[in-house]
Amino acid sequence: MSELNKLxxxxxxxALRAGDVKSIxxxxxxxxxxxxxxxxxxxxxxxxxxxxxxxxxxxxxxxxGDTPAMxxxxxxxxxxxxxxxxxxxxxxxILEGFLPEYESTISQKLLDAGAVMLGKLNMDEFAMGSSxxxxxxxxxxxxxxxxxxxxxxxPGGSSGGSASAVAADLCLAATGTDTGGSIRQPAAFTGITxxxxxxxxxxxxxxxxFASSLDQAGPMTKSVRDAAIMLxxxxxxxxxDSTSVDLAVPNFEAILTGDIKxxxxxxxxxxxxxxxxxEIEALWADGATMLRDAGAEIIDxxxxxxxxxxxxxxxxxxxxxxxxxxxxxxxxxxxxxxxxQNDGITEMYExxxxxxxxxxxQRRVMIGTYVLSAxxxxxxxxxxxxxxxxxxxxxxxxxSQGIDAILTPATPSSAxxxxxxWDDPVQMYLNDVFTVTVNMAGLPGISVPAxxxxxxxxxxxxxxxxxxxxxxxxxxxxxxxxxxxxxTKPQKWW
Amino acid sequence: xSIDESTAARVAKLARIKVEPEALPALAIEFNNILGFIxxxxxxxxxxxxxMTSVTPLRLKRRMDVVTDGDQQKKILAxxxxxxxxxxxxxxxxx
Numbered sequence: 001m002s003e004l005n006k007l008x009x010x011x012x013x014x015a016l017r018a019g020d021v022k023s024i025x026x027x028x029x030x031x032x033x034x035x036x037x038x039x040x041x042x043x044x045x046x047x048x049x050x051x052x053x054x055x056x057x058x059x060x061x062x063x064x065g066d067t068p069a070m071x072x073x074x075x076x077x078x079x080x081x082x083x084x085x086x087x088x089x090x091x092x093x094i095l096e097g098f099l100p101e102y103e104s105t106i107s108q109k110l111l112d113a114g115a116v117m118l119g120k121l122n123m124d125e126f127a128m129g130s131s132x133x134x135x136x137x138x139x140x141x142x143x144x145x146x147x148x149x150x151x152x153x154x155p156g157g158s159s160g161g162s163a164s165a166v167a168a169d170l171c172l173a174a175t176g177t178d179t180g181g182s183i184r185q186p187a188a189f190t191g192i193t194x195x196x197x198x199x200x201x202x203x204x205x206x207x208x209x210f211a212s213s214l215d216q217a218g219p220m221t222k223s224v225r226d227a228a229i230m231l232x233x234x235x236x237x238x239x240x241d242s243t244s245v246d247l248a249v250p251n252f253e254a255i256l257t258g259d260i261k262x263x264x265x266x267x268x269x270x271x272x273x274x275x276x277x278x279e280i281e282a283l284w285a286d287g288a289t290m291l292r293d294a295g296a297e298i299i300d301x302x303x304x305x306x307x308x309x310x311x312x313x314x315x316x317x318x319x320x321x322x323x324x325x326x327x328x329x330x331x332x333x334x335x336x337x338x339x340x341q342n343d344g345i346t347e348m349y350e351x352x353x354x355x356x357x358x359x360x361x362q363r364r365v366m367i368g369t370y371v372l373s374a375x376x377x378x379x380x381x382x383x384x385x386x387x388x389x390x391x392x393x394x395x396x397x398x399x400s401q402g403i404d405a406i407l408t409p410a411t412p413s414s415a416x417x418x419x420x421x422w423d424d425p426v427q428m429y430l431n432d433v434f435t436v437t438v439n440m441a442g443l444p445g446i447s448v449p450a451x452x453x454x455x456x457x458x459x460x461x462x463x464x465x466x467x468x469x470x471x472x473x474x475x476x477x478x479x480x481x482x483x484x485x486x487x488t489k490p491q492k493w494w
Numbered sequence: 495x496s497i498d499e500s501t502a503a504r505v506a507k508l509a510r511i512k513v514e515p516e517a518l519p520a521l522a523i524e525f526n527n528i529l530g531f532i533x534x535x536x537x538x539x540x541x542x543x544x545x546m547t548s549v550t551p552l553r554l555k556r557r558m559d560v561v562t563d564g565d566q567q568k569k570i571l572a573x574x575x576x577x578x579x580x581x582x583x584x585x586x587x588x589x
Contacts, residue, residue: 307534442549
């Protein structure tokens with residue numbers, strides 16, 4: 001078999017089980033592709049020795065007839081996940097040199113299921129960004145380019161390295177995390193599939209925290225089926241994360257029939273944003289038609305507090321970040337600034353954090369500090385939490401009216417050029433306008449590639465599901481994927 | 495709500511991030527931009543609405559109040575920038 005790195009999880013798994021290919025062959029194909037793709041800056045810590053030894057172990061397991069879900073499948077891990085003995089920096093200078101003494105629950109589950117870790121993937125610093133431009137490792141680059149134009153495009157963020165690596169076939173799949181859209185937006189920008197499960201489905205233990213009430217991990221894959229396979233392994237209760245939920249995890253792949261007859265799909269009018277490109281609007285309408293053709297009922301709905309989700313997010317997420325990132329003080333791990341003779345502990349904190357955090361992280365930590373400070377707590381933080389209650393209530397009302405899933409664009413644009421929106425933080429925040437509501441309400445959301453724009457760049461559609469019903473959501477996404485028939489891959493230039 | 499340079503300096507101090515005085519004017523402008531964006535929230539009628547404490551209605555799992563972990567001093571200190579004699583070392587805190 002040639003170009004084994006181009007396989008998805010399902011195809012590679014079937015080939016491994018049939019004895020047509022060995023994990024070490026798949027792994028070497030990916031390692032070669034990674035070696036060849038340094039221009040994308042997707043993988044930032046390569047672990048070829050670990051990968052090869054895991055691949056050999058997987059081949060032994062398979063030979064003995066033991067084939068768990070991810071057995072022998074080479075994947076990339078976002079740098080936000082702590083991986084034992086392997087650099088885990090969250091894309092930040094402040095964690096330079098940090099070697100975790102433990103493995104995150106999610107990466108452990110994947111390894112237990114036989115997965116092969118190829119290395120760690122680039123990301124925005126502490127997952128704060130929508131373009132992968134805040135990373136200490138430098139920008140990750142989108143393998144897609146505009147037609148007849150060699151400008152470098154962003155793969156999106158924060159899981160930009162994961163998206164770039166999967167789209168460029170450097171790995172079969174990758175882990176991502178999503179606080180406001182960090183799985184779904186980069187998936188849409190790179191023509192791949194990404195799902196954020198219901199808050200509480202995946203353990204957050206060992207995942208560097210950004211905003212704990214919003215953060216969820218999820219898979220980034222080449223198809224909906226692959227997402228179902230990998231998500232099932234990642235889900236489940238973990239006693240080390242008290243917010244992880246003790247619910248049975250269904251066999252998601254078995255739910256994929258593509259039959260969505262009679263399903264009620266809501267189209268929220270508030271997602272028709274001013275200034276949205278016509279192509280995105282047309283894609284959205286096409287998506288609704290595809291689902292209708294598959295037998296679903298399309299219903300216009302209203303989610304009245306949609307426009308307040310983003311401003312509320314930019315209170316709550318920085319507030320939680322300012323608290324979570326207080327741990328980076330130069331004492332227990334990571335970077336400590338060089339101190340002058342008379343510097344005390346306060347100078348140590350202040351210099352360490354000024355040197356260790358990049359500008360966007362500093363900005364958000366300080367905004368969070370401000371909205372939590374005496375005199376402003378009620379006006380900003382409490383008000384934002386009340387608005388969050390209303391946003392969630394919008395969705396509850398719609399679901400109680402029998403809506404099964406909601407269809408929206410995944411992003412308000414396709415991938416933009418690096419540096420394009422960098423001067424204005426608020427402009428950058430608008431990238432998450434369609435995805436952030438889902439985190440605020442704790443719901444599952446999936447981005448499915450659905451078409452190309454006139455410049456030849458991928459565009460994605462988002463489906464939002466009922467809480468804990470990832471299986472049903474994946475099945476609707478599967479029906480959409482079948483009809484969209486998106487198969488285009490980026491032309492190799494790297 | 496408008497943030498001036500002295501408020502920006504106070505916030506930087508509270509966040510324990512050193513900001514050079516010459517960077518304060520630009521920082522204050524950035525804060526004002528972002529807070530201006532957040533200001534829309536004041537349009538929303540939140541009368542009688544409870545602030546969200548947990549996005550999932552499920553009760554957190556409890557466990558027995560017992561020691562389940564520990565005795566790993568070496569691992570805990572392994573990543574410290576300065577560890578001495580089994581402790582984290584920091585500059586002098588009290589005179």
